[in-house]
Amino acid sequence: MLRRSLNSDFTEVNTMEAAGKKLLLVINPVSGKKLGRQYSKMIIDKFSEAGFSVTCIFTTVNENAYDMTMKRGKEFDLVVCVGGDGTLKETVCAVMKLENDMPIGYIPMGSTNDFAHSVGIPDKVEKAVQAIIDGEPRAVDMGQFGDNVFVYVAGFGNYTAISYSASQKLKNIFGKNAYYMQAVKEFFHMKGYHARIEADGEVFEDDYFYGEASNSYSVGGIPVLHNIGVRFDDGKHELVLIKMFHGPKQLASMFRSLIKKDITDNDLVVFRHCDNIRFMFDEPTAFTLDGEFGGEQTDIQVKTIKHAVHIITAQPLPVEDAPEVEAEEEKETVES
Missing domain, CATH: 2.60.200.40 (Tumour Suppressor Smad4)
Known part of the structure; x- marks a missing residue:
């Protein structure tokens, strides 16, 4: 069931009726062409139909994907971020900080989406969602640059x-x-x-x-x-x-x-x-x-x-x- 704020924008959405794993969906609404909010209901519906219990939150000027994943991440079995490379990085950093090895799904909506293209994550939102539903967590290296x-x-x-x-x-x-x-x-x-x-x-x-x-x-x-x-x-x-x-x-x-x-x-x-x-x-x-x-x-x-970290992809890493x-x-x- 979708909960709306008084201004009719989605603020937080829970589909608690779905049995199965708890999924934290973090959406950056201003990434790329600002389509995150527009696609949010479709994304939530597809994950819910697949059996996930979905909680959806949107990043703000004051709280980015790192802040939100750090605050809520321990409550969930996996996190899916929607946005550009910066949103993915924020999510990755939070999961590494939490040290709970939570799998990360990524729906790319940035300007270039270099990493998504490289590991085979689809450009199309619906296909990216399906790739997470059908996919498996795969170990991926990250880089340490000073601190x-x-x-x-x-x-x-x-x-x-x-x-x-x-x-x-x-x-x-x-x-x-x-x-x-x-x-x-x-x-x-x-x-x-x-x-x-x-x-x-x-x-x-x-x-x-x-x-x-x-x-x-x-x-x-x-x-x-x-x-x-x-x-x-x-x-x-x-x-x-x-x-x-x-x-x-x-x-x-x-x-x-x-x-x-x-x-x-x-x-x-x-x-x-x-x-x-x-x-x-x-x-x-x-x-x-x-x-x-x-x-x-x-x-x-x-x-x-x-x-x-473990990134969810439908196919083995290239x-x-x-x-x-x-x-x-x-x-x-x-x-x-």
């Missing part, structure tokens, strides 16, 4: 600020295209970021266009991390470093790699599978964590938290074979 946790990417360099600086109004209207619009604006302000990176005993030092520790096939809606052996439960993150290009030939080579969705054979790119990465900079450098501002860092440690990693000097060099 913070991230779900799928910690990155620095050019274009990383786009994810949190692009207008929310534009993101609501244009989705991930809002990021591309912002990228065009920043094209003529690109620069190199001098960094020293230690990764599982190896050391890399150069001027970098971009760098990241990630656990995803795509970042910013661009699926360029296929074919490098990404696995979501192997206790490793992928270190990807793109050296600053000099001249039109190197720039063109990078664009070709992006178009082919394969960066592994580009001499500007270094990639490794690591569980311990240290980023060091000469000056404070901004990071993005799952599309949110991660602070300015001069020395930061990134570690993999193996099997940190598996790619890792390619052989060539030494940097063995790659074909593109002259500037």
Whole structure:
């Protein structure tokens, strides 16, 4: 039975008649194109019909998904969050803090939904709900960034600020295209970021266009991390470093790699599978964590938290074979 507030908006909804597991449904009503509230009744009905006892709450300016999951999470058998990557991160952080290993379902409604696409969670709301009903909890790694946790990417360099600086109004209207619009604006302000990176005993030092520790096939809606052996439960993150290009030939080579969705054979790119990465900079450098501002860092440690949480998916997690990693000097060099 649905309970309504005096202003006729759903505030909290319980379908206590359903027998079975207790499900906490946390909806961010302003994610993506602000469709969370519109879909809420359908989501509740489908879970209830499947036998779940559903309690639905909406995030507010004062209470996000982390706050609400921390407050109510121990009462439930599983939590399902509805929103973008930020909403998922908040939910993950709360479940890890609660230490009760509660399975997490995710219905993506953000602008890019990189993590959902990577692990095979459907875009369509009804299909995402059904995937949770039919699915199984699967152990997934998370990242430790200093004292913070991230779900799928910690990155620095050019274009990383786009994810949190692009207008929310534009993101609501244009989705991930809002990021591309912002990228065009920043094209003529690109620069190199001098960094020293230690990764599982190896050391890399150069001027970098971009760098990241990630656990995803795509970042910013661009699926360029296929074919490098990404696995979501192997206790490793992928270190990807793109050296600053000099001249039109190197720039063109990078664009070709992006178009082919394969960066592994580009001499500007270094990639490794690591569980311990240290980023060091000469000056404070901004990071993005799952599309949110991660602070300015001069020395930061990134570690993999193996099997940190269980995400519900209908299909087993994708598996790619890792390619052989060539030494940097063995790659074909593109002259500037």
